[in-house]
Amino acid sequence: MSLWLVLAVNSVTLGGLLFLLSAGFSLIFGLMKIPNLTHGSFFMLGAYLAATLIGWGLDFWTAAVVAGLLVAAFGGAIERLILRRLAGAELAQVLVTLGLSFMVADVCLKVWTGDPIRIDTPRALAGVASFGGLAFPAYRLAISVIAVGFAVALWALLDRTRLGAMIRAGVDDPAMARVAGIRVSRLFTIVFCLGAWLAGFAGVIGGPILSVYPGLDQEMLPLALVVVILGGSGSLLGSLLGSFVVGFLYNFGQALFPELAYVVLFLPMLIVLVVRPQGLFGRPAV
Amino acid sequence: MKRLALGAALAILAAVPLWIDGTYYVNIASQILFYSIFALGINVLVGYAGLVTLGHAGLFGVAAYTAARILGGGHGHLAAVLGALALTLLAAALFAGLALRGTGIGFVMITLAIGQIVWGVAYRWISITNGDNGISVSARPSPFGLSLASPAHFYWATYAVFLVAIASMAIFVASPFGASVRGTRDQARRMNALGYQVWLIRFLAFLFSGFWSGVAGLLYLYYNQFVSPQAVALTASAEALLMVISGGTATLLGPVVGAALVVTMKNVASAYIERWNFVLGAIFVAIVVFMPEGLVPGAVRWWRRATAGGR
Amino acid sequence: MSLTLSRRSFLAGSAALAAIRSTRAQAQSKPVRIGLLTVKTGPLAAGGIQMEQGTIRFFKDRNYTLAGRKVDLVVADTGGNPAGTKTKTQELVERENVDMIFGPLAAFELLAITDYAAQAKMPILSLAAAEDMTQRRPNPYFIRASATSSQNMHPLAEYAAKELKFKRVITLADDFAFGHEQMAGFQRVFEDAGGRVVKKLWPPLSTPDYTPYLAQISGADAVVQGFAGSNPLKFMKQYRDQGLKLPVLGGGTACDDALLKSYGDEAVGMVSCSAYTGDLDTPSNKRLIDGMVRDYGNIPGLYSAGLYINGQVAEAALEKTGGKTDDREAFNLALRAVSLTDTPRGPFSFDHFGNVVGNFYIRRCERKGDRLVNTTIKTYTKVSQFWTYDEKWFLSQPVYSRDYPPLKG
Secondary structure (H helix, E strand, O other), X not given: OHHHHHHHHHHHHHHHHHHHHXXXXXXXXXXXXXXXXXXXXXXXXXXXXXXXXXHOOOOHHHHHHHHHHHHHHHHHHHHHHOHHHHOOOHHHHXXXXXXXXXXXXXXXXXXXXXXXXXXXXXXXXXXXXXXXXXXXXXXXXXXXXXHHHHHHHHHHHHHHOHHHHHHHHHHHOHHHHHHOOOOHHHHHHHHHHHHHXXXXXXXXXXXHHHOEOOOHHHHHHHHHHHHHHHHOOOOHHHHHHHHHHHHHHHHHHHHHOHHHHHHOOHHHHHHHHHHOOOOOOOOOOO | OHHHHHHHHHHHHHOHHHHOOOHHHHHHHHHHHHHHHHHHHHHHHHHHOOOOOOOHHHHHHHHHHXXXXXXXXXXXXXXXXXHHHHXXXXXXXXXXXXXXXXXXXXXXXXXXXXXXXXXXXXHHOHHHHOHHHOEEXXXXXXXXXXXXXXXXXXXXXXXXXXXXHHHHHHXXXXXXXXXXXXXXXXXXXXXXXXXXOHHHHHHHHHHHHHHHHHHHHHHHHHHHOEEOHHHHOHHHXXXXXXXHHHHOXXXXXXXXXXXXXXXXXXXXXXXXXXXXXXXXXXXXXXXHHHOOOOHHHHHHHHHHHHHHOOO | OOOOOOOOOOOOOOHHXXXXXXXXXXXXXXXXXXXXXXXXXXXXXXXXXXXXXHHHHHHHHOOOEEOOEEEEEEEEEXXXXXXXXXXXXXXXXXXXXXXXXXXXXXXXXXXXXXXXXHHOOOOEEOOXXXXXXXXXXXXXXXXXXXXXXXXXXXXXXXXXXXXXXXXEEEEEOOOOHXXXXXXXXXXXXXXXXXXXXXXXXXXXXXXXXXXXXXXXXXOOOEEEEOOOOOHHHHHHHHHHHOOOOOOEEEOOOOOOHHHOOOOOHHHOOOEEEEOOOOOOOXXXXXXXXXXXXHHHOOOOOHHHHHHHHHHHHHHHHHHHOOOOOOOHHHHHHHHXXXXXXXXXXXXXXXXXOOEEEEEEEEEEXXXXXXEEEXXXXXXXEEEOOOOOOOHHHHHHOOOOOOOOOOOOO
């Protein structure tokens, strides 16, 4: 009984982290149709930068925001200088984002060396919350709260603000949007920066759990892809729900079917996609 | 003129072991050739059918592992090769059946999932694949009595297979089937309306692509005399995809040039450039910025521009 | 601050030494060429970079001269994959004409090149822990001065059963050969000493969240972990975060000295067994540690010490052959006959399979001020890869694997 409870709670908390990880990717892919394969690198870069900032004396949360901003700036530069010219050229986007991920990974290796770096859990959340004789790491519970908060905020941004409306207009029909006076290119840069910020921020948030080390980018990218595709690309709500689904699959799958540990995510993803190619919560392709 | 250039290039390639100094570079050339075959196979889908695949290393690996197992069971090389190719075609059919359920990003993700599952099986099903310890192959075949153990002989055998692969690609591209494949890429709905069986065309293209990926896998196995799960990892599929895109999709030579680029950077440049990973990434970015259609079409474009204007 | 190396040959040091011309030097004026197969990119880079640092450290100590001959060091980056390792090995053997190879890092890299290297009669001095390399499928040119996967787990199990008096343990290790072999070795000795391994858990090599496994830890006195690379860090952090309090025993990579700077309080109390320990008081160890701290700002661990030791082995063999390396067989025999006392890991020699017989150290991780240290609490001497078992019997059993020895009940 206690095993199931621990797994259930962890599914939610892991789902929270996965949402933060994949929200940025979902935003960029859903709105700009760009498969940003540098996403894992943004995640890792944010974590590395925060580790250094914290070493210089910044507190955890400030470092998370600032690291996110640095990654966002980097992302913005990429979007303006390179991705902007590649609208619609999917393969070129794949090539350039993968090429950039090689470059980022190598720079990180040079700057921070190959040793893993720990990021301490913020002291206020370093403890354990006990319910019914079971212990749940307080920090992980906090992540779920943060994740839901961001989900709500992003939804509000896109659905309830003028900026969000302009972004959605720019996505649905860029030409008409321009005619209506919307600066579509600038909006796209904003969206990409936001996505990059989310990735970098998520990397820091994940730091106390994962630490940061070479190869983190390649471990996280497939997870983000699974969440976004399983949940239904193009939908933030889909990503949120997809995150929790993946969280459950991961926890219960690994515990109940250890033989399938290596395929515990991809096998369900395959089954879902074969049966419902648009993902669990996506709209069917027209 | 183009024919002459092509003929000269092929002749030079054929003579590589004769004019290249050192078995090491002959071996690199062999690798470039069989990775080219892998990339050519992938290009059938990516370039001509417009279907991006991130799981073809799975088929590459099915061939390699099957042959390794058959050889390990004490059977001969002919049985290994035939068995491997047969099983690869079967696997390709299965993968195609699953992957073609999706289009666009759905297709990519299904191939990714399949590739990851093959990798997971290779890692975990130790009784069959020996897990990450891999399977060693004790000897290379001796077709028609000519042992492939020496680098030069292996190169020539690989070159012969490469010629067949390129020829089959050329025939494919020029054939009505090739045209219909390109049709499904450009105007799937119209093709459907015209009565073409779009699904069947894509399916057959997948089989054709899978077959050559399997051939490449066999050459890989015989070259290294070893196979392990890393051969079917996501990075292997991604690297092959990068070869195709960087060289230029929907061209015959693009995948070959892309394979040469990646193999050379990984194996030769890495000896001279410590941060070769960074440089490789930078080259990809530069290709996208200056020649987004790929190295081969981009080079052709630059050549035309250079010889056209009177600058 | 790490030294960057480009792939130039590294020729010997001082002008003074170069001016000396012994008869030996005249006969062997060609430098001895040593190839280093290591991983400098990708997830394995941490260990690979340390291997290079340890190698450079040794040659700097000797001014790039062994037995009167200059040393040319060629560093090759395998990228951490078997095919790349094969290519780099071919480069070292065919293009660089090296006399011996240090490395590679990982077992799967070694397995990809062992047949080729044996055919080329190329001596390999590696840290790769694959058991059968020196057991059921030995390569006659391969020597290993570090340990097999299980060599340090045997004494750990003995210590756990006899001195810590644990009766039931749960093991967790990465789900690949190195993890399997470690835990199998622990299980055999632990159960022969009266203990019982209650559960064996195998998280995949790349596991972001260990909670599904941590949640299954119950009904035991202690946990044995054998993670490698950066996984021990992740695991121990999550272990403590979950509030788990059972004592943790570790393999060599679980609490490696080089990892201590990355660890936090979660590592305190971990008892591990390793071939190398920083507090071993030998002159060579002091030189190694001082040099590493000065050059790279970090204390050495298994990887750098292991390569430093390989350098010592090569040097000893060269001195035995009078600096000659053209007779591969003789050089190989000299390598296998090496027996040293003053090394960073203490005294050792090789068994007839080329595997080390030497000391293994049980250490406990403690906090000293603002640093973590591993304090040696017991030393097992003359430990072979077969522990106290009869060699013939050991080899007649199946090789250690995921399911062998099988779990009881």
